[in-house]
Each structure stands twice: as C-alpha cells, then as structure tokens.
Amino acid sequence: MAEAIDHTLHSQVRRKHGPATRPRFSFEYFPPASPLAEERFWRTLRALGSFDPDFVSVTYGAGGTTQDRTIHAVERILNETDLKPAAHLTCVGASRAQIDALAEHYWAAGVRRIVALRGDAPKDQPNFKPQADGYAFAADLVAGLRRVADFEISVAAYPEVHPEAKSAEADLDNLKRKLDAGATRAITQFFFDPDDFLRFLDRARAAGITAPIIPGILPIVNFKRTCEIAASCKASIPSWLPGLFEGLEDQADVRDPVAASVAADLCRYLAARGVEEFHFYTLNRADLTSAVCRLLLCDAAMQAEPERRQLLVAGAAQ
Numbered sequence: 299m300a301e302a303i304d305h306t307l308h309s310q311v312r313r314k315h316g317p318a319t320r321p322r323f324s325f326e327y328f329p330p331a332s333p334l335a336e337e338r339f340w341r342t343l344r345a346l347g348s349f350d351p352d353f354v355s356v357t358y359g360a361g362g363t364t365q366d367r368t369i370h371a372v373e374r375i376l377n378e379t380d381l382k383p384a385a386h387l388t389c390v391g392a393s394r395a396q397i398d399a400l401a402e403h404y405w406a407a408g409v410r411r412i413v414a415l416r417g418d419a420p421k422d423q424p425n426f427k428p429q430a431d432g433y434a435f436a437a438d439l440v441a442g443l444r445r446v447a448d449f450e451i452s453v454a455a456y457p458e459v460h461p462e463a464k465s466a467e468a469d470l471d472n473l474k475r476k477l478d479a480g481a482t483r484a485i486t487q488f489f490f491d492p493d494d495f496l497r498f499l500d501r502a503r504a505a506g507i508t509a510p511i512i513p514g515i516l517p518i519v520n521f522k523r524t525c526e527i528a529a530s531c532k533a534s535i536p537s538w539l540p541g542l543f544e545g546l547e548d549q550a551d552v553r554d555p556v557a558a559s560v561a562a563d564l565c566r567y568l569a570a571r572g573v574e575e576f577h578f579y580t581l582n583r584a585d586l587t588s589a590v591c592r593l594l595l596c597d598a599a600m601q602a603e604p605e606r607r608q609l610l611v612a613g614a615a616q
C-alpha cells in the first residue's frame with residue numbers, strides 16, 4: 299500500500315509565500331567537447347538565459363576529466379554573458395593542494411559559485427577510495443573551499459538515498475554535515491516520482507535542515523540512456539514510464555512533447571505543493587527545459603493577481 303503523505307509543511311510554505319510567486323530556475327550544462335557541441339552549448343545557454351536563471355552550472359567530468367573544458371566554459375560565461383556561473387568541482391583524482399589552487403584560480407577570475415561534490419570512482423575501480431592527500435568526501439571539500447574564499451556553495455542531495463550510504467539517516471546526516479561545513483543550498487539527484495522528493499524534503503526539515511533543497515529535474519532526451527543512468531545512481535523508474543516512451547526511439551516529433559509533458563507534470567505537482575525553485579539537467583538542450591519553464595511561468599501567471607499577470611506572462615514569452 300502506498301505510504302500516506304503529509305504535505306502540511308508544504309502547505310505552510312505555500313501559505314507563507316502565496317501561490318503567485320514566480321518560479322525560479324537554474325540550469326546545468328556539461329562543458330562542450332567539440333566545435334559543433336560548443337555552438338549548441340552557447341545557443342542553449344542564450345535560449346535558456348531568457349528565463350533569468352538564478353545561476354547556470356557547468357559539470358566536472360568524472361575524476362576531473364573535463365577540468366580544462368569546465369574552466370573554459372565557466373570563464374566564458376562569466377566574461378561574455380550576464381549569467382552567474384557555478385563551477386562543479388569534485389574530490390576525485392586530485393590532491394587538496396590542486397583543488398585549492400583551482401578554487402583560488404576561480405575566485406581570482408571572479409567565479410563566486412561552486413557546486414561541491416565528491417565525484418565517483420573511475421568505472422574500472424568501482425569502490426570509491428579517497429586519495430591520501432585529497433579531500434575524502436564532499437563535506438571536507440566544502441570546508442576546504444570555505445578556507446579558500448567566501449564562495450556560495452551548493453551540494454548534492456539524494457531523495458532516494460545515495461547508493462553507497464549506510465542508511466537513509468546516515469545520508470541525511472551527511473547532507474547536514476555538508477551544510478554545516480558552509481554550503482548554503484542542496485540540489486537533488488533527479489527523480490521521477492514527485493512524492494519521493496516531497497517525502498525527502500519532509501525528512502530533511504524534520505531533521506532540522508533549513509537550507510533550500512532544490513529538486514533536480516531531468517527532462518528525458520533518450521529513455522534508454524536515462525534508464526542506464528538511473529540504474530547507476532539508483533534513481534527509480536516508475537512502472538508507468540517505460541510504456542510512454544515505447545516505440546518512440548526514432549520519433550522525436552512525438553517523443554519530445556511526451557518528455558516535456560512528463561517533466562512539466564512533475565514540476566507542476568511540486569509547484570502545487572509550494573516548491574518554487576527548480577534545477578534542470580538540460581543535457582545542453584534548450585527545447586524540453588524551455589517548454590517546462592514556460593508552462594510553469596504561465597501557471598504562476600494564471601494564479602497571479604490581475605496586475606501581476608501581465609508581468610509574468612511577459613516573462614514567460616521572452
């Protein structure tokens with residue numbers, strides 16, 4: 299039997315902020331690896347930039363493999379746009395001194411936001427073992443970054459529990475440690491059942507975590523690939539989802555509206571329960587994320603008082 303869900307906390311948030319609050323967005327990109335991908339990256343960045351994101355983040359390849367490309371993309375965003383870039387940084391495969399030097403470089407360049415992560419062990423060494431002279435876990439990295447400069451630091455959170463965590467409680471304790479070490483926001487792993495997120499939010503608030511916890515939304519670009527990633531990070535695929543995408547592998551004209559609709563339904567369910575900030579894993583594509591943001595802005599506009607409606611609709615149509 300499905301667990302009964304108490305949304306009291308969410309109702310309180312909603313009553314406090316009112317239903318007409320404009321939703322806020324942040325967008326995640328990976329650093330482009332070829333001139334063609336670079337062109338697409340900038341096109342996507344510009345297109346989604348019109349939604350006035352709080353920040354745009356650039357991932358760091360497993361084991362720091364994209365380090366140069368991440369730095370390049372972050373600095374170009376900083377210097378050539380008015381967007382606020384956040385650089386992802388991981389502990390894996392680097393000494394504390396190397397990471398501190400990179401953080402100092404970012405700070406000197408004007409980068410003020412970091413998404414601080416542990417990272418994963420390389421695929422041929424499945425068990426994560428911290429490097430002797432490195433930061434062992436994300437909480438240690440957050441503390442190290444704090445010693446370097448006054449960065450605004452985001453960390454990862456797991457509605458369905460991190461696969462290596464001893465228990466859900468231990469994972470929540472770890473999130474608390476990361477926030478206590480100086481992070482100010484958590485961004486979640488993707489999920490497809492919104493109640494997984496809401497239950498997690500309730501557990502986090504009950505454990506005394508007050509920092510913003512932003513749902514990570516993954517619009518499905520490729521269902522097979524999504525299932526593979528979900529399996530590796532233990533994010534569950536609801537039983538109703540595979541049927542929706544069945545037979546659509548070569549039909550982008552049908553698959554994309556279905557994908558946008560799935561992501562929009564997820565966000566609308568959360569928005570209706572008081573969630574106001576959304577972090578999108580864009581996979582460097584503007585279309586699906588853009589469709590979802592427009593729908594969320596239009597929903598907010600419909601609920602706004604008449605004098606605010608014009609403003610919000612104008613924002614959605616940009």
Ligand SMILES: Cc1cc2nc3c(=O)[nH]c(=O)nc-3n(C[C@H](O)[C@H](O)[C@H](O)COP(=O)(O)OP(=O)(O)OC[C@H]3O[C@@H](n4cnc5c(N)ncnc54)[C@H](O)[C@@H]3O)c2cc1C
Pocket residue numbers: 356357358359360361362386387388413414415416417418434435436437453454455460461462463464468469472476485486487488514
């Ligand atoms: C929003 C987001 C963005 C991401 N971006 C990237 C990216 O750019 N590049 C990349 O490589 N990966 C990225 N990842 C993936 C991330 O690196 C992996 O999920 C990784 O396995 C865990 O990272 P973490 O920062 O959550 O680790 P941690 O918070 O350090 O936790 C890792 C595991 O160790 C446990 N743990 C923590 N401290 C201790 C301790 N002292 N003793 C024992 N166990 C402990 C935790 O419970 C957890 O199971 C991202 C994930 C998210 C959600």
